[in-house]
Amino acid sequence: MDASEEIAPAVRSILAAARERGGGDERVSVDARSLPDAFAAAEADDRVPVIAEVKPTSPTTDGERTDDPVELAEAMVAGGAAALSVLTEPDHFGGSPESLRRIREAVDVPVLRKDFVVREAQLDTVAADVILLIVRFLQEDDTDDLGDLLAAARDRGFQVLVEVHDGDELQQALDAGADIVGVNNRDLAELVVDLDTFERVAPDVPEDVTLLAESGIETTDDVARMRAAGADGLLIGSAIMNGSVAENTSRLTQTETQT
Numbered sequence: 001m002d003a004s005e006e007i008a009p010a011v012r013s014i015l016a017a018a019r020e021r022g023g024g025d026e027r028v029s030v031d032a033r034s035l036p037d038a039f040a041a042a043e044a045d046d047r048v049p050v051i052a053e054v055k056p057t058s059p060t061t062d063g064e065r066t067d068d069p070v071e072l073a074e075a076m077v078a079g080g081a082a083a084l085s086v087l088t089e090p091d092h093f094g095g096s097p098e099s100l101r102r103i104r105e106a107v108d109v110p111v112l113r114k115d116f117v118v119r120e121a122q123l124d125t126v127a128a129d130v131i132l133l134i135v136r137f138l139q140e141d142d143t144d145d146l147g148d149l150l151a152a153a154r155d156r157g158f159q160v161l162v163e164v165h166d167g168d169e170l171q172q173a174l175d176a177g178a179d180i181v182g183v184n185n186r187d188l189a190e191l192v193v194d195l196d197t198f199e200r201v202a203p204d205v206p207e208d209v210t211l212l213a214e215s216g217i218e219t220t221d222d223v224a225r226m227r228a229a230g231a232d233g234l235l236i237g238s239a240i241m242n243g244s245v246a247e248n249t250s251r252l253t254q255t256e257t258q259t
């Protein structure tokens with residue numbers, strides 16, 4: 001299938017760059033920090049399990065945040081983030097594998113590598129606790145298969161977050177054996193965010209799968225809404241990156257009983 005005809009030009013450009021990018025020279029082997037355990041620890045401490053995302057810029061953001069990524073990451077953890085997500089995509093998100101390496105060294109929480117991995121060798125760019133695979137981007141002839149990449153990632157010790165946007169993609173994720181699934185509220189065809197997306201897809205996710213709501217979560221009301229719809233954890237970028245990172249994280253990880 002040629003999915004590139006149905007996706008936004010900005011996303012097409014991201015994908016084209018991803019196809020060209022090389023991988024690591026050596027196969028990585030990770031001793032991963034458990035994401036489900038980190039979520040359980042946050043819950044036990046009365047915090048909403050949030051993965052806070054270090055995202056210097058994006059195709060839907062104005063400007064770029066140039067602070068030291070390690071300082072941003074430490075402020076997120078101080079604010080109560082259960083885990084971190086770090087963009088490593090250099091051309092469209094201002095990320096770098098080196099930022100992730102430094103951040104993972106500086107914090108104790110699990111770190112997700114946010115990138116557009118389409119070939120096995122790209123798993124070896126840098127070690128992380130969790131790696132992202134996006135179903136939408138693994139449906140074309142010149143990318144590796146979701147199932148093969150999932151197995152290759154687990155062989156290296158990674159936990160794998162499989163990102164979906166609708167019921168059909170969810171089925172592909174489950175068929176491939178995904179045990180951590182993220183529903184992206186942002187439509188990659190139009191780059192529009194709609195929190196209904198999570199509410200639509202979540203009911204079909206089995207209980208034993210760790211379920212994340214991704215994108216467009218800005219307020220404590222949004223947090224409550226995604227939790228009510230069944231999110232085990234939330235992935236939040238822009239609403240944390242805009243302004244004081246520690247304060248934003250602290251506000252968005254607060255449970256209703258504390259507010």
Ligand SMILES: O=P(O)(O)OC[C@@H](O)[C@@H](O)c1c[nH]c2ccccc12
Pocket residue numbers: 053055114115163184214215216217235236237238239
């Ligand atoms: O900044 P937001 O709207 O809180 O979104 C965070 C995250 O979900 C988003 O950055 C994202 C979701 N899936 C991705 C895939 C690649 C890069 C980025 C993403």
